[in-house]
Amino acid sequence: MSRIRKQPQRMCVGCREMKNKRELVRIVRSPQGDIDLDTTGKKPGRGAYICPEPECLKQAIKGKRLQKALEQNIPEGVLEKIREQIEQDKTGQ
Incomplete structure (x- = not known):
């Protein structure tokens, strides 16, 4: 008898809706202070x-x-890079 595993839920900081963690994109601030898109979810x-x-x-x-x-405040260049990556992922699907 296998158990049904619960899907971790996270809130989108944009629309404020709770969704499955795998449906969302993670943006991470590393310990060094760099901000980047985390496609693996493990950074x-x-x-x-x-x-x-x-x-x-x-x-x-x-x-x-x-x-x-x-x-942390996010520089405009980093925001633009994240925006481009999200647009690219959206059109690539």
């Missing part, structure tokens, strides 16, 4: 989860929720 550091939708990223940036979750 060390403080993470924030967001839906792979450009609109959710826009809401998270506008409301400064992403900066608050990562406890």
Whole structure:
């Protein structure tokens, strides 16, 4: 008799909806202070989860929720890189 495993739930910092962890994209601030997209979900550091939708990223940036979750101001160049990666992942599917 196999047990049904619970799926870990995380809240998107953009739309504030609880979703399965695997449906979301993790943005991580490494111990060195670098901010990057974590595609594996295993990078060390403080993470924030967001839906792979450009609109959710826009809401998270506008409301400064992403900066608050990562406890650091995010340079515009890094935000643009994350925006491009989410757009690329969206069109690549």
